[in-house]
Amino acid sequence: MSMHDIVIIGGGLAGLTAANLLSKQGRQVLVIEKKRYPFHRVCGEYISNEVKHFLKKEGLFPHAIEVSNIDTFLLTSVKGKSVSMSLDLGGFGISRFVLDDFLYKKAIGNGTDFLVETQVEAVHFEKKEDRFCITLGNGKEISCKHVIGAFGKRSKVDKSLDRDFIKKRSPYIGVKYHIKTDFDKKTVALHNFEGGYCGINSIEDQKFNLCYLGSRDQLREAGNIEEMERQYLWKNPFLKEIWQNSEFLFERPEVINEINFSPKKPIESHIIMAGDAAGLITPLCGNGMAIAIHTGKLAAEAILNHKERSNIESSYTEAWVRNFKSRLWIGRNVQKLFGANIVSEFSVGLIRNSNFVARNIMKRTHGQPF
Ligand SMILES: Cc1cc2nc3c(=O)[nH]c(=O)nc-3n(C[C@H](O)[C@H](O)[C@H](O)COP(=O)(O)OP(=O)(O)OC[C@H]3O[C@@H](n4cnc5c(N)ncnc54)[C@H](O)[C@@H]3O)c2cc1C
Known part of the structure; x- marks a missing residue:
């Protein structure tokens, strides 16, 4: 031993x-x-800036890699209503x-x-x-x-x-791609769809991370990932646009279940x-x-x-x-406000009508630099 x-x-x-x-x-x-x-791992690869000071102080920040800087949040509802807001702390993207x-x-x-x-x-x-x-x-x-x-x-x-x-048992699955696409590098977007939500943000080398939390039952019903994406994710016009106008860089996505x-x-x-x-x-x-x-x-x-x-x-x-x-x-x-038709309309409406409440929720789920 x-x-x-x-x-x-x-x-x-x-x-x-x-x-x-x-x-x-x-x-x-x-x-x-x-x-x-x-x-590779299933992960959205957007890191809150709360870690930046610590990583730099400890010599653990990857200075040689051109990470993306992200300062804006875009949210869309299942039906494709959208709202954006600036991020107080922001973050960066790296795979x-x-x-x-x-x-x-x-x-x-x-x-x-x-x-x-x-x-x-x-x-x-x-x-x-x-x-x-x-x-x-x-x-x-x-x-x-x-x-x-x-x-x-x-x-x-x-x-x-x-x-x-x-x-x-958990009802969730996670799916991740790296893609090349035409999207604002300084924005992290969260697109709702019936049963889940999908994030997109820039990472290094002009690439974007496209990652979603979906439903195990929907995957079983649809039979495979591609079909599930067509049936559920594409109902949000923002997601359909991304899928149809991007270059997908992995041969097949990274997938995990039991989240x-x-x-x-x-x-x-x-x-x-x-x-x-x-x-x-x-x-x-x-x-x-x-x-x-x-x-x-x-x-x-x-x-x-x-x-x-x-x-x-x-x-x-x-x-x-x-x-x-x-x-x-x-x-x-907060997750209960996402991934379903009525509630995702509500959360987009919430940010549109009460930026204060939305900011408060964000503050309470994020930490301070340490
Ligand atoms: C769909 C999805 C999207 C996400 N998006 C984001 C995001 O955009 N931003 C963000 O900040 N967070 C995001 N997260 C969360 C983030 O990915 C995790 O919180 C983070 O990776 C946790 O890091 P960790 O070191 O705890 O675990 P991990 O990074 O999972 O590392 C655990 C390691 O342990 C190893 N391991 C496991 N079992 C054993 C064993 N028995 N023996 C030896 N090794 C073992 C694994 O191989 C793995 O390398 C997301 C999560 C999901 C599911």
Whole structure:
């Protein structure tokens, strides 16, 4: 059995942020990631500017890549009514293919060890030894003092821990493309359709991300993705226009299912849960990536600032609840205003008629620079 100080399960934004910060402070860190970098993920790839200051300060901002700067929000209803507003904080666009690979290379430079193309099957906390035992897909075992669970929305580890949310099925699927199209680079748009919503925003290299949250039932009924898009998404004239007048750059889209927004716990079986593993904010809020980066920072700080396990866990829980609990709750409830005919007309009307209310909702689902 190999021995380590800190093991991070999952090398997405939460895991890579924590790995960079801990390694920079001389801690011995191993990240276990089931895929090989670089790779695509289903994600809208619009990052709230709340992370910019932090990434720059820590030398984790990808200066060499020309990210897009986004300052305007466009919303359209199922029937194609539209409204736009300026974004207070705004954001930038960069693909996960590029950003995660950049942070991965930074982490290697900072001294993090990686096991890629390796899946964690199970984690057990052994009380007597005050250590974790991690079982890998190849049967090998790793012993370590601390575990950060940064394995995203849904993982084998959740099953092995028998977490509550894993027992419920989710009605959502996520689909992502990269496209070339004629659209304003400074705008992030959210187009509603019956059963879901679709975002579009610019990323690097003159490309755009086109990503939607759709319905599992509609996909089953339509038989395939293409047919579902024609039957449901194209009813919104903005989406039809995008599909008919864009160059699609992937051979086939990236697709995931079982996207679950149920509440989760920030500490489970002594594992410090970061990013989506602690709770996924609804994508329409456009800041799950910022939350992942922020929780990665908080997880690293909890380990760096405290010696006793109980203090690490209580300080992290307190910070997580203070920063994210109500944002995630509001996000879940705001989602009810989207993806259906009458309510999406209502939300467009709401922004048109009460910019103040719309701004307030946006503020409450977004954080401040940290
Ligand atoms: C449709 C959709 C659109 C979205 N759009 C946006 C957006 O525009 N802006 C935004 O800010 N957020 C958006 N989000 C949310 C955002 O993608 C996530 O919040 C963010 O990726 C979370 O990062 P993470 O590090 O927690 O998890 P991830 O990025 O998912 O990383 C988890 C990693 O863990 C690995 N892993 C999992 N299980 C194991 C295992 N057992 N062993 C080893 N490795 C494992 C995975 O391979 C993965 O690399 C969107 C989400 C969806 C579903």
